[in-house]
Amino acid sequence: MEGQRASQVIAPGWGANSSIQLARLRSPHYFTLRYKNGTEQELADFSSGSATNLIGIPNQRVEAVYSNPEMWRPFVNYGVFHPEKEKLASRLLEAVGFDDGGLVYRASTGTQASTTAIKLAWLAQFERGESRKLILSPRGSYFGHDPATLAAGYWCGTGDHDTGESYNNSYLPDEITNVFQHLPSPVHEGTLADHLDNYMRRFAFDTDHDVAALMLEPVQFVGATTPREDYYDGVMEVARKHGILVIVDECATFGRFGDLFASRRLGLEPDIYTAGKGLSNSYEKVAAVVVSPEVVERVNEKDIPEAAKVMFGSTLDWQPRDAYVANAILDEVAENDLLQKGLENSQLLQRALEDRLKDEKVVVQSRGGWSTVSFPSDRITGEVRRSLMRNYSIYGYRSGRGINLLTPLVGTDESFEDVADAVLESYREATA
Numbered sequence: 001m002e003g004q005r006a007s008q009v010i011a012p013g014w015g016a017n018s019s020i021q022l023a024r025l026r027s028p029h030y031f032t033l034r035y036k037n038g039t040e041q042e043l044a045d046f047s048s049g050s051a052t053n054l055i056g057i058p059n060q061r062v063e064a065v066y067s068n069p070e071m072w073r074p075f076v077n078y079g080v081f082h083p084e085k086e087k088l089a090s091r092l093l094e095a096v097g098f099d100d101g102g103l104v105y106r107a108s109t110g111t112q113a114s115t116t117a118i119k120l121a122w123l124a125q126f127e128r129g130e131s132r133k134l135i136l137s138p139r140g141s142y143f144g145h146d147p148a149t150l151a152a153g154y155w156c157g158t159g160d161h162d163t164g165e166s167y168n169n170s171y172l173p174d175e176i177t178n179v180f181q182h183l184p185s186p187v188h189e190g191t192l193a194d195h196l197d198n199y200m201r202r203f204a205f206d207t208d209h210d211v212a213a214l215m216l217e218p219v220q221f222v223g224a225t226t227p228r229e230d231y232y233d234g235v236m237e238v239a240r241k242h243g244i245l246v247i248v249d250e251c252a253t254f255g256r257f258g259d260l261f262a263s264r265r266l267g268l269e270p271d272i273y274t275a276g277k278g279l280s281n282s283y284e285k286v287a288a289v290v291v292s293p294e295v296v297e298r299v300n301e302k303d304i305p306e307a308a309k310v311m312f313g314s315t316l317d318w319q320p321r322d323a324y325v326a327n328a329i330l331d332e333v334a335e336n337d338l339l340q341k342g343l344e345n346s347q348l349l350q351r352a353l354e355d356r357l358k359d360e361k362v363v364v365q366s367r368g369g370w371s372t373v374s375f376p377s378d379r380i381t382g383e384v385r386r387s388l389m390r391n392y393s394i395y396g397y398r399s400g401r402g403i404n405l406l407t408p409l410v411g412t413d414e415s416f417e418d419v420a421d422a423v424l425e426s427y428r429e430a431t432a
């Protein structure tokens with residue numbers, strides 16, 4: 001161990017940039033980075049690129065809850081009630097109109113939330129006496145990193161999700177991947193309703209192709225694909241007609257579309273929603289699965305083995321800590337009307353990007369609180385992203401030729417101008 005650097009002993013993951021270290025925070029949008037060589041630099045926000053910074057860091061209201069001794073009580077899951085947890089669950093249910101009989105399952109991560117959602121869909125179909133097992137999702141999706149969610153996703157990293165090969169699931173056993181089938185990506189022509197309908201027509205008489213659920217992200221975060229305006233038109237009707245449950249993964253979109261759940265703004269009415277990332281503003285490791293009363297009713301039917309019903313949680317799930325933090329975030333959002341402000345902020349960012357990049361071969365796509373900037377080649381995209389990270393510490397998530405630039409719900413016009421300037425400068429350097 002001695003003499004080894006952290007970068008040699010910690011497996012590389014999402015944030016494997018070992019040359020920088022978070023040092024001190026000044027305001028929601030800026031912080032100072034301390035580099036290994038001892039120099040410091042004040043930079044624009046970092047974590048919104050990975051969709052976790054919803055209300056700015058640091059947030060005093062959230063940090064105040066850490067001094068509450070209640071938050072630190074040891075807690076095990078089995079059947080123990082805690083009012084703070086119930087409060088959080090009720091708020092999430094209310095946000096999607098499931099307050100009359102819906103349920104929230106807690107998860108530690110987005111991955112676990114996705115897996116729980118898939119299991120619930122299988123269980124709900126099982127209860128109807130139907131052995132529906134297929135889960136369909138558009139190519140370009142990412143739902144997490146365990147075997148089931150990897151197989152459900154289809155991220156090829158080339159920017160062309162329809163022709164590229166998924167490298168997130170290519171090493172998994174066929175027994176797993178066969179269950180997860182894929183529809184054309186949102187960049188492909190046609191609506192999701194058309195793609196689903198075509199799939200069902202092709203396999204209508206083949207019982208091996210019985211579809212349990214359609215699973216999707218409102219905007220593909222890892223796949224960096226923003227769907228066209230009409231992409232979701234009619235999809236709920238087609239799904240309902242075929243008895244297919246709809247799971248919408250809102251881990252990355254949570255809070256960003258002028259609503260806690262983007263589905264509410266996009267005409268989607270999922271049976272199961274997931275939320276993650278912004279739910280804890282990166283303070284705690286927490287995610288949630290929000291389930292409709294109809295699905296709850298089905299999974300509570302008597303002929304489901306008792307054992308199956310309890311296989312949805314971990315021993316240390318729902319430490320009250322998570323709920324205190326998430327509730328403080330939701331209080332901050334509600335009291336300051338941050339959902340609406342976040343939407344306005346993202347429009348400011350979009351306008352700043354469009355203004356700075358109007359004479360360049362760059363496409364700016366925005367929807368709700370979301371902006372994806374696409375560059376003319378893979379090389380340019382890579383260089384822009386590296387420069388944004390290295391020179392400005394703007395962490396935009398990159399896939400293929402797109403970079404997602406997400407803003408916290410707080411901030412000022414000035415910082416959005418800075419972000420747009422940084423993109424332009426980085427692009428000019430990459431094409432010089």
Ligand SMILES: Cc1ncc(COP(=O)(O)O)c(C=O)c1O
Nearest residue numbers: 109110111142143144221251252
């Ligand atoms: C849409 C979506 N779902 C699920 C996940 C997985 O979440 P986690 O990294 O917390 O496991 C991610 C992570 O990027 C995501 O973007």
